[in-house]
Amino acid sequence: MPSYRVWALPGLGEVLPGDNIAKLIAATSPGLADGDVLLVTSKIVSKAEGRIVEATDREAAIDAETVRVVARRGPLRIVENRQGLVMAAAGVDASNTPVGTVLLLPADPDASARAIREGLRDELGVDVGVIVTDTFGRPWRTGLTDVAIGAAGVRVLDDLRGGTDAYGNPLGSTVVATADELAAAGDLVKGKANGLPVAVVRGLAHVVAEDAEGARSMVRGAADDMFRLGTSEAVREAVTQRRTVREFTDEPVDGGAVRRAVAAAVTAPAPHHTTPWRFVLLESPTSRVRLLDAMREAWIADLRRDGKSEESIAKRVRRGDVLRNAPYLAVPCLVMDGSHTYGDERRDAAEREMFVVAAGAGVQNFLVALAGERLGSAWVSSTMFCREVVRDVLSLPASWDPMGAVAIGHAAAAPKARPPREGESFIEVR
Structure with a gap:
């Protein structure tokens, strides 16, 4: 029967600006094998890349990272950020960072994933996939889950269109978000407060591929986005546009x-x-x-x-x-x-x-x-x-x-x- 295993890597320690994530992972003796997929929390990537900024006002930092406001209710804003992601507060995080600072998302999460993947190949000689994850809320659903915001060497989408189901019915619109499913699986063992920012999935080597697209390809384009705006924003845009x-x-x-x-x-x-x-x-x-x-x-x-x-x-x-x-x-x-x-x-x-x-x-x-x-x-x-x-x-x-x-x-x-x-x-x- 098909199966896979997922576990968190212990012993990574505190990540500081300038650290090499691949070297830190390799130093934990992770026992990685070809075909494994690493799930790396974006927060440690941001810290290593120096994405910590002084900000006495988090709202100003959110403004700076916002490309477009999707919806607003009181102080809460759902926005499109510089990475093309639609999420709360542009991904600006004030937790697990020194007082008076905030943490921004990696500037290019796909590039970050590629660097980690190549670094692990150099350090350990293994061919693995890497997914950079972050926590999202979702429309119509209560609760948070991890999703992929960056990826390298992983087939992020499994396009089943053109095939058939078990009954022979044609599949006309089914595209599975494989990278998001992997990210959520990793979050089950990493947790939000356990100090375990990296997880490994083994048993799904078929999703690892050298020429795979990054997670940016998962962002739905404006022309296909039926829920691009919140109510008041949609009314305002329809009028002004x-x-x-x-x-x-x-x-x-x-x-x-x-x-x-x-x-x-x-x-x-x-x-x-x-x-x-x-x-x-x-x-x-x-x-x-x-x-x-x-x-x-x-x-x-x-x-x-x-x-x-x-x-x-x-x-x-x-x-x-x-x-x-x-x-x-x-x-x-x-x-x-x-x-x-x-x-x-x-x-x-x-x-x-x-x-x-x-x-x-x-x-x-x-x-x-x-x-x-x-x-x-x-x-x-x-x-x-x-x-x-x-x-x-x-x-x-x-x-x-x-x-x-x-x-x-x-x-x-x-x-x-x-x-x-x-x-x-x-x-x-x-």
């Missing part, structure tokens, strides 16, 4: 994603507990072409009445190509159901303005939600200039006022960076 997208790929748009965006849109505030939003979704090419052709004809007629030249008309009409080139269109409409009539021109005008503001809030919710669905969009005001045409082509009630159109699709290219805008520039305090 939303861009007007004018060029789209041919990739189809998921109608379900658009409907989820509509569900977000209709949570906007509205006067008198009304629901002044309606969204007409143009999902077929035929409906889109019919609408856009009719709008173009109306627009050209208006421009000719204004005395515009044919060259000027052609230039202006080309601006509508963003709608024509999009694989999906939505036409948000304002309805005044539930509005009050005062019989006073000033108050009736203000009443309509309230509803228009509510419609705008709904459209903004819609655009932000589309960004959250990883869909690009562009709000174009054109339907507001030919409402009768739009109502006629789309068979809408006379009480529905089209409030522009939204082009929706997958962005053909990454949007350009938006010039920075400081909120303070738009604030007046009284």
Whole structure:
């Protein structure tokens, strides 16, 4: 039967800046053999590499190691650190280090693992795998466990995709995190307070390989990360990162994603507990072409009445190509159901303005939600200039006022960076 053995190495002693981890391990007479895997706690690697820094304020050290805040609750921060790891406090540790100092993670854990592996080969003539471990919490699970943050000579992932299970069912998504499983096994014998920072696994020589990738390959890329941000951070990023997208790929748009965006849109505030939003979704090419052709004809007629030249008309009409080139269109409409009539021109005008503001809030919710669905969009005001045409082509009630159109699709290219805008520039305090 398949089996393995795991044990902690005693006698390592205190690790100081400048120490050679491989030499310290070799000095314990560990009895290592080819195919063994060493699990080395990152804390001793950090100490040996001089990653101890003076810091009267741990928060400042966390700031310095943080690339991106993922989530925040009170003083607790989950962040992406310089090593690409998403973890609490960027891995900055104030335990087991002199007062007034903190311990940072190794600058390059994979390089640290390679150095230990090569050092053991030089010292003991053995071919072993090395994993540098650290303690992580995990989403949806209480408790901590050790995971691999650096690796050398170990197949960190076991990709089973393309194979079959014991019943012949195809495996389409199974990739086993072997390095993390080994790290957790080692932690069972090292413990958190036993002074045993190194463990050995024997019996799994098949995971040791000269050309194996490092643990950095286990970090999920942003494009595949469905849980990249915490709630408030996700809302803030969706708002700030939303861009007007004018060029789209041919990739189809998921109608379900658009409907989820509509569900977000209709949570906007509205006067008198009304629901002044309606969204007409143009999902077929035929409906889109019919609408856009009719709008173009109306627009050209208006421009000719204004005395515009044919060259000027052609230039202006080309601006509508963003709608024509999009694989999906939505036409948000304002309805005044539930509005009050005062019989006073000033108050009736203000009443309509309230509803228009509510419609705008709904459209903004819609655009932000589309960004959250990883869909690009562009709000174009054109339907507001030919409402009768739009109502006629789309068979809408006379009480529905089209409030522009939204082009929706997958962005053909990454949007350009938006010039920075400081909120303070738009604030007046009284």
